[in-house]
Amino acid sequence: MHIQADREACIGAGNCVLAAEDVFDQDDDAVVLVLEEEPSADQVGEVRNAVAQCPSGALKLVDD
Amino acid sequence: MSTSTDGAPPVPRHMQRDRFAPVPETQAARDEAGLIAIRTGFGTPARLVTRYADVREVLGDAERFTNTGLPRLPMPEDGIDPRAGNLLATDPPEHTRLRRLLTGEFTVKRIRRLEPRIVEIVDDHLDAMAAAGPPADLVSVFALPVPSLVICELLGVPYDDRAEFQGRAARQVDLSLPLEERGRVAAESRTYMGELVDRARTEPGDDMLGMLVREHGDDLARSELIGIASLLLIAGHETTANMLGLGTLALLRAPEQLALVRDEPGAVAPAIEELLRFLSVVHSGIPRTVRHDTTVGDVPVAAGEVLVLSLPAANRDPAAVEHPDDLDVTRTIAPHVAFGHGVHHCLGAPLARAEMAVAFPALFRRFPTLAPGIPFEEIEFRSATIVHGLRALPVTW
Ligand code: HEM
Ligand code: HEM
Ligand code: SF4
Numbered sequence: 001m002h003i004q005a006d007r008e009a010c011i012g013a014g015n016c017v018l019a020a021e022d023v024f025d026q027d028d029d030a031v032v033l034v035l036e037e038e039p040s041a042d043q044v045g046e047v048r049n050a051v052a053q054c055p056s057g058a059l060k061l062v063d064d
Numbered sequence: 065m066s067t068s069t070d071g072a073p074p075v076p077r078h079m080q081r082d083r084f085a086p087v088p089e090t091q092a093a094r095d096e097a098g099l100i101a102i103r104t105g106f107g108t109p110a111r112l113v114t115r116y117a118d119v120r121e122v123l124g125d126a127e128r129f130t131n132t133g134l135p136r137l138p139m140p141e142d143g144i145d146p147r148a149g150n151l152l153a154t155d156p157p158e159h160t161r162l163r164r165l166l167t168g169e170f171t172v173k174r175i176r177r178l179e180p181r182i183v184e185i186v187d188d189h190l191d192a193m194a195a196a197g198p199p200a201d202l203v204s205v206f207a208l209p210v211p212s213l214v215i216c217e218l219l220g221v222p223y224d225d226r227a228e229f230q231g232r233a234a235r236q237v238d239l240s241l242p243l244e245e246r247g248r249v250a251a252e253s254r255t256y257m258g259e260l261v262d263r264a265r266t267e268p269g270d271d272m273l274g275m276l277v278r279e280h281g282d283d284l285a286r287s288e289l290i291g292i293a294s295l296l297l298i299a300g301h302e303t304t305a306n307m308l309g310l311g312t313l314a315l316l317r318a319p320e321q322l323a324l325v326r327d328e329p330g331a332v333a334p335a336i337e338e339l340l341r342f343l344s345v346v347h348s349g350i351p352r353t354v355r356h357d358t359t360v361g362d363v364p365v366a367a368g369e370v371l372v373l374s375l376p377a378a379n380r381d382p383a384a385v386e387h388p389d390d391l392d393v394t395r396t397i398a399p400h401v402a403f404g405h406g407v408h409h410c411l412g413a414p415l416a417r418a419e420m421a422v423a424f425p426a427l428f429r430r431f432p433t434l435a436p437g438i439p440f441e442e443i444e445f446r447s448a449t450i451v452h453g454l455r456a457l458p459v460t461w
Contacts, residue, residue, distance in 0.1 A: 028171075
């Protein structure tokens with residue numbers, strides 16, 4: 001499974017960082033950075049929360 | 065519906081509350097087919113969106129639903145466009161341009177750097193409260209001053225001016241006042257902000273106004289700077305202040321949940337999300353206007369129709385969360401729309417979360433015997449304001 005982040009759509013709300021701190025970060029303009037494109041099994045739950053809480057629909061968790 | 069002061073439209077349905085909850089009619093609307101007809105704060109017709117999925121659909125689609133095209137408060141002519149710089153009154157791409165200038169100041173990392181100062185501000189206010197009481201009015205000694213001081217320092221607004229601008233802010237969001245008066249107050253606060261902006265333009269400080277002038281002085285008109293600063297000032301204290309007041313009351317009524325927030329650091333973040341959901345202090349998103357004929361869920365809506373989004377009703381939708389009318393800080397975080405959704409999702413969310421994460425546990429640790437000073441039935445909830453809250457919260461310890 002891997003994460004797709006649409007940096008154009010991102011509005012920098014930071015919900016993803018709060019939901020999954022070891023997977024997401026923000027650059028200086030608050031736009032999302034994906035630290036772990038392929039989250040480990042124990043990160044997947046957090047990542048799903050992050051995707052659900054992202055207000056801009058910028059995040060997707062895609063099956064490989 | 066109740067009417068208050070002469071000249072003010074009746075309190076709109078979506079702002080009527082039964083203590084913490086939306087009124088039963090609003091809760092019931094979720095189960096009705098279609099979208100019920102209501103009136104906005106201006107007395108103009110609108111339809112109320114109450115289901116969680118529908119609210120997310122409307123807020124999540126700035127192409128079909130616009131934030132422009134609402135009636136304006138009557139404004140005295142002062143030559144400053146009241147909408148300039150107000151992110152909430154713009155659509156992309158204009159909205160995107162303004163928002164991108166600000167988001168860097170509100171990253172999770174930037175806000176973490178403010179935390180030590182938030183801790184100091186919270187502790188100072190708890191010291192003062194301990195020295196002066198018991199009893200105390202928690203709203204005026206803690207819930208309101210803490211976020212006010214935080215946002216003042218962040219923006220670069222002199223805290224000594226607070227009596228003035230807090231009074232104005234309170235009147236601007238009070239829909240029981242005649243529209244003319246709200247318009248006049250809005251113009252006064254723009255004049256005040258104009259002076260601060262002009263000062264920052266001659267002598268930019270280290271605060272956010274200074275940063276905006278230094279880094280974006282060429283991209284932002286004076287009127288936009290005024291609009292941004294006013295929005296942040298209002299948004300930055302009315303909202304968090306009411307979360308702290310109402311949240312404290314809600315937890316005092318659930319002592320075992322309060323104990324978790326006080327004693328278990330890991331319980332704090334999920335508890336805050338649950339309080340945001342349960343209290344939904346912002347009753348509605350800015351009303352959205354339908355751009356062209358479309359549907360919400362499977363309900364047809366016509367071009368030009370105004371949709372009001374009930375955030376509290378959506379956050380208590382049993383389709384989205386189990387036992388929605390119970391406060392349960394131990395639930396696995398349910399996504400909620402208390403900060404809105406889509407491109408206008410609250411810019412200040414990381415700051416508000418950080419303030420609450422410091423303030424709640426510190427308050428309960430300092431005063432382990434904190435208790436309401438009057439019976440629950442006598443506590444006065446304010447009604448008819450854009451942000452739900454308490455007029456006062458008498459406490460003792
Ligand atoms: C400087 C800051 C603000 C000013 C001057 C302001 C002013 C206004 C005005 C004039 C209206 C009437 C509608 C319009 O003209 O668009 C309004 C409505 C509204 N505002 Fe604000 N506002 C401010 C900040 C906020 C913030 C931060 C929020 C939310 C977090 C908010 C939420 C709303 C809502 C929900 C309505 C619609 C009320 C209804 O449903 O009838 N406002 N505001
Ligand atoms: C717990 C406290 C807060 C709550 C519940 C809250 C709620 C909201 C909601 C519901 C919206 C979206 C309104 C809509 O879509 O029509 C919003 C937008 C906004 N909030 Fe907050 N807010 C809070 C704290 C703050 C703070 C502390 C700040 C600033 C420092 C802030 C700044 C803003 C701004 C600037 C917007 C407009 C964003 C945009 O249009 O892109 N809010 N807030
Ligand atoms: S939650 Fe979504 S919008 Fe917010 S920073 Fe992360 S990707 Fe961007």
